[in-house]
Amino acid sequence: MFYLKYKKHIEALLFVSGDPITIHKIAQILEIPEDHILSLMEELIEDMAAEHRGLTVIKVAAGYQLCTKPDLSTTLEKLGQVQDNKLSAAAMETLSIIAFKQPITKIEIENIRGVKIDRVLTTLNERQMIKEIGRKETIGRPILYGTTENFLKCFGLNGLQDLPPLAELLP
Amino acid sequence: MFYLKYKKHIEALLFVSGDPITIHKIAQILEIPEDHILSLMEELIEDMAAEHRGLTVIKVAAGYQLCTKPDLSTTLEKLGQVQDNKLSAAAMETLSIIAFKQPITKIEIENIRGVKIDRVLTTLNERQMIKEIGRKETIGRPILYGTTENFLKCFGLNGLQDLPPLAELLP
Amino acid sequence: MTDYKIKLEIFEGPMDLLMHLIEKNQIDIYDIPIAVVTEQYLTYLKALEEFNIDIASEFLLMAATLLQIKSRMLLPRPSQIVELLEEEDPRQELVDRLLEYRRFKDMSMVMDEMLKQREHFFTRLPEEFPIKIPLPLGLNINDLVVAFAAVWESSIDDYELVSREEFSIQDKMYDIIHLLYKYKGTIEFHQTLIRKGTKSEVIAAFLALLELVKLQRVLVSQQQRFSTIYITLKE
Numbered sequence: 001m002f003y004l005k006y007k008k009h010i011e012a013l014l015f016v017s018g019d020p021i022t023i024h025k026i027a028q029i030l031e032i033p034e035d036h037i038l039s040l041m042e043e044l045i046e047d048m049a050a051e052h053r054g055l056t057v058i059k060v061a062a063g064y065q066l067c068t069k070p071d072l073s074t075t076l077e078k079l080g081q082v083q084d085n086k087l088s089a090a091a092m093e094t095l096s097i098i099a100f101k102q103p104i105t106k107i108e109i110e111n112i113r114g115v116k117i118d119r120v121l122t123t124l125n126e127r128q129m130i131k132e133i134g135r136k137e138t139i140g141r142p143i144l145y146g147t148t149e150n151f152l153k154c155f156g157l158n159g160l161q162d163l164p165p166l167a168e169l170l171p
Numbered sequence: 172m173f174y175l176k177y178k179k180h181i182e183a184l185l186f187v188s189g190d191p192i193t194i195h196k197i198a199q200i201l202e203i204p205e206d207h208i209l210s211l212m213e214e215l216i217e218d219m220a221a222e223h224r225g226l227t228v229i230k231v232a233a234g235y236q237l238c239t240k241p242d243l244s245t246t247l248e249k250l251g252q253v254q255d256n257k258l259s260a261a262a263m264e265t266l267s268i269i270a271f272k273q274p275i276t277k278i279e280i281e282n283i284r285g286v287k288i289d290r291v292l293t294t295l296n297e298r299q300m301i302k303e304i305g306r307k308e309t310i311g312r313p314i315l316y317g318t319t320e321n322f323l324k325c326f327g328l329n330g331l332q333d334l335p336p337l338a339e340l341l342p
Numbered sequence: 343m344t345d346y347k348i349k350l351e352i353f354e355g356p357m358d359l360l361m362h363l364i365e366k367n368q369i370d371i372y373d374i375p376i377a378v379v380t381e382q383y384l385t386y387l388k389a390l391e392e393f394n395i396d397i398a399s400e401f402l403l404m405a406a407t408l409l410q411i412k413s414r415m416l417l418p419r420p421s422q423i424v425e426l427l428e429e430e431d432p433r434q435e436l437v438d439r440l441l442e443y444r445r446f447k448d449m450s451m452v453m454d455e456m457l458k459q460r461e462h463f464f465t466r467l468p469e470e471f472p473i474k475i476p477l478p479l480g481l482n483i484n485d486l487v488v489a490f491a492a493v494w495e496s497s498i499d500d501y502e503l504v505s506r507e508e509f510s511i512q513d514k515m516y517d518i519i520h521l522l523y524k525y526k527g528t529i530e531f532h533q534t535l536i537r538k539g540t541k542s543e544v545i546a547a548f549l550a551l552l553e554l555v556k557l558q559r560v561l562v563s564q565q566q567r568f569s570t571i572y573i574t575l576k577e
Binding site: 186187188189190229236237238239241242243244247257258260261263264266267268270271282283284285286287325326327328335337 | 354355356357358398400404439442443445446447449450452453454456457459460461462463464465466467468469
């Protein structure tokens, strides 16, 4: 077919457009008849059906849209994940203080660790290891922190009672 | 090759990522060795070199990025979704000084250009071409500027070492 | 006259203007006829003035530099060749600056071309994924215990090494209330400094006082500025 050389144009147009694009619009841009665009589009879809291709073209109300194949979604979602699943030494220290001394305020932890811990608290919160469990009835009513269900899960504990008693740890 | 089935995953990851993505990150997500990713990437690029394909993969900013083939740009511009990313002469002069002399302070740039550059710096910052990369240990601890990842991306550079050598331009 | 208007839009600054004059007159940058260039430079600034355009200070600064170089060039020079070699050409610094500027001006053209080349490649915006943070892996109760023991021991050491000087606001609040009961409901502010009388105690006492006022436990009064502050227990 004479118009075959336009297949790459269609692939590129779909890619750049991002949003669905109509056969009409493509025909306008490439200045070739709509029925030819349609058969080129069908060919393109067939090409992409090949096992080694990760993209496909779907037909939606507003036209045709380039997208990834549905069976790859699990892989693709990992792009949005924070890959690091370790806790830093600083985070571990802070977590241990919260675990053994809960409920405890930020200032109290900072007094023990001797450093500011705002960033570490944010991390532990994001990682669902700690949560706010109330307010201390003193000046400023500071937040009291404690550990979460996920904390127990990650450390393989049934409950806080499974933590070794502090008395044994301390001289 | 056993890992051949992952070629489609790489194509899809490149598509979804939009920005350049490193071999390391892909390897992390797919959980297969980096050298296999690299050879799959090379195969992918070869596949795309075929005449009927409209996309290609370029190596930029220490990663790989999916984009359209350059000879299709005239067609794609008709979509009207092209962003104007032209920089003014003043911005380009300032950017070239920062690119080659980084880390560099505002005053040092102003000494070379002979004009105030506050507005230009704001523009370059907004366009994410430059960023603060520290403070100079002199009086007033002035901000030191350097170029960004986005700078590399926009200029199609893999790293700063890919900049044309400044010495060649000397009289 | 429109000629100047066009130029005005083009020149980025005094360096740009100077480069233009040098190129226009096909001047050897290493041997600038400073009198000619200065005259043309000043003519341009004068044209700006005629158009009632504010001349940026950097243009004026360069004008002053040019005039200074010109006058230094006019000074009689020592005739000895040896001394001539040792004395720096008054134009040297300006030439160095112009060369440096030209390097980057040329480079900016090269980079402009790179940007244009790059514009032929179209890319896509990244897909937005909700950020998922996985739970930490490989945690062990021993790690937790070890971490705690370590931090606890080191914090004990701290207390041994450094004597505590801070006064907690809460302690200070107790001090104040205690003193108020002791002195039948009214004391002067300085009486609250019963410990070390240091600056940090003053600050703690003051903050404690503010807190007690906020809690409506005490009233504070002062007859005039800098006079004694009286604290009265509110019942």
